[in-house]
Amino acid sequence: MAMGLRTILPTQQYRANIRLDSKNQKVSESSKVTWSFAAITMTQKQPKGPRLGVRHLQSFLLFLGLTVMHIARLNVSVAIVAMTNAASTNPNFPEYNWNEKHKSYILSSFYWGYILTLCPGSFLCRRYGAKVVLFVASFGTAVFSLMTPWCISWGGWQVFCAIRILQGLFQGVIFPCVTEHLAMWSPPEERNRLGAFSYTGTDCGTVLAMFISGMIAKGAMGWPGISYVSGSLCAAWCFLWLIFAANNATESRFIGESECKYIESSLQHNEDFHDRTIPIPWKAIWTSVPFLALLVTRCSETYGLSTLQAEIPSYMNGVLNMDIQSNAVFSSLPFLAMWLLSYVYLIAADLLLKKKILSLTSVRKLFNTMSFWIPAAALIGIGFLNEDHKKLAIILMTVSVGVNSGATIGSSLNTIDLSPNHAGILIGLSNTVANVIPILTPLIAGEIVTDKHNRGQWQIVFGLAAIIFFFGNVVFIIWGTAKAQPWDADDYLHPKDAESAKEKTPTPQVAEVAPPIDPILEQQITWPERYTAKAVE
Structure with missing residues (x-):
């Protein structure tokens, strides 16, 4: 044999x-x-495939996709300045007399659509696969980006809001699909490496959106060029994604047999896994303590990070008498630090797991603690600074946002740990709840701060965020885990059907005496x- x-x-x-x-x-x-x-498998060790294989190509494509789509998402904050003050960039293009209320509608309208498709995105991904859904999401974003300058000249800020809502609807499906795609392509021992690298595209896109958008607005293309460039980048990514992406290893045209076997066997996928639809155990998910702990953790991170991103500039303007929003370098420094430190976290986590110094659960909790408690301390420190400590304030802000990048390895990827089969559903649920928080953060801060020059009021805002940061991580330390949950099993909802199927399976005909x-x-x-x-x- x-x-x-x-x-x-x-x-x-x-x-x-x-x-x-x-x-x-x-x-x-x-x-x-x-x-x-019993079905006995010979112990011939299966090769793991090339060190740089198609699974790494999928991770790189996700990185590029998150980068270009975050550029399209965030470039409006720079474009709107040029559109309402042409003299600050290129005066050869139209200028619009929009007030602060109109600007706030434009800046927030993206998230009105975004939050609506987070959960549906999970179902669409399960039904049609990440390849199709992500292609449609990026293509839709590209089309509306390219149409933006013409539509604004025709319909004003109202049409601009409508375009941003539609772009949000398209991009709401991104993270459920990215998580689902990583779950299908990442062997457990490489999950941190591939997942964390893919997610760094969000930080890269944030930094590039600030630098590139400012340069384009001042150049020959003016502010319309921001939409044209971001739309073209999304369209180019669609082309690459359509050629090289595959929903799983068995569907890829470019993967070798050894790498395909390595991925599928490490994920414990049998031959008919990709042809079956696994029912979603809703009750088990919503009563799962590790998932609820993760949900609380993600919400606390969103509250603390949104406070850092949204309220720190106002504090520096009111208390420290600084206008860092007009300085592209100071505005992008925290996100540049976040992007660079994410690779430091990635390498450190990889070493800890490879050398078996810490378990995956311990790595998750360690990195999450660093990414929550260090920013919490920085928030408290920033609240006690005055106009004489501007440089220290910038350093603390940069460090706090940068260190928070460890939350990707700490808790963001935890959805795949808890349930590889339902990872897209979990990220859709957690992101839907967590993305409500940025809407509440400015409202809470607005109720507390009645005088932007009052340092005591700002200390309350930052102290509240620090407390939420602290206790959110405590919840994760106590109840968080990186172990797959029982309800992740394929037959969790129908164990009797699985047993009856086994009983109906015909017994192999063999000799009464085992052959030598x-x-x-x-x-x-x-x-x-x-x-x-x-x-x-």
Whole structure:
């Protein structure tokens, strides 16, 4: 029998219980038993495939996709300045007399649509696959980006808001699809590396949106060029994604057999896994303590980070008498630090896991603690600074936002740990709840701060965010885990159906007496506990 074939064999302990009649080599009547067989796989070690394979290409494509789509998402904050003050950039293009209220509608309208498609995005991804859904999301973003200058000249700020809402609807499906795609392509031992690298595209896109948008607005293309460039980048990514992406390893045209086997076997996918629809255990999800702990953690992170991003500039303008919003370098420094530090976290986590210094759960909790408690301390410190400590304020703000990038490895990727089969659903649910928080943050701060020059009021705002940061991580430390939950099982909702299917499976026809096994071959057979056959007397 060739190595690598699946063989029907009785277990070693079972063969020892069979007494043979020396004359006719038949099983004696006194030892008749019911045979139980197991599928035994030879221990020929399967190669892991190339060090740089198609799974890494998928991660790189996700990185590029998150980068270009975040550029399209965030470039409006720079474009709107040029559109309402042409003299500050290129005066050869139209200028619009929009007040602060109109600007706030434009800047927030993206999230009105974004929050509506987070959960539906999970279902669309399960139904049509990440390849199709992400392609449509990026293509829709590209089309509306390219149409923006013309539509604004025709319909003003109202049409601009409508375009941003539509772009938000398209981009709401991104993170559920990214998470689902990573779950299909990332072997457990490489999940941190591939997942964290993909997610750094959000930080890269944030930094590039600020730098590139300002340069384009001042150039020959003016502010319309911001929309044209971002739309073209999204369209170019669509082309690459359509060619090289695949929903899973078995569908890829470019993957080698060894890498495909490595990915599918490490994820414990059988032959018909991708052809089945696994029902969603809603009750189990909403009553799962680790998932609820993750939900609280994500919400607390969103509150603290949105305070850093939205309220710090106002504090520096009111208390420190600084206008960092007009300085592209100061505005982008925190996000540049976040992007660079995310790679430091990635490498550190990889080393800790490779050398087995810490378990995956311990790595998650350690990195999440750093990304929550250091910014919490920085928030409290910033609240006590005055106009004489501007440089220290910038340093603290940069460090606090940068260090928070560890939350990607700490808690963001935890959805894949808890349930690889339902990772897209979990990220859709958690992101939907968490993205309500940025809407509440400015409202809460607005109720507390009635005088932007009053440092005491700002200390309350930052102190509240620090407390939420602190206790959100405490919840994760106590109840968080990186172990897959029982409700992730394929047959969790229908265990009886699975048992009945096993009973209906015809028993293989074999000889009453086990054929002799070559001693060398017998040593190469693995006998894991879950495959051990038991004799029935």
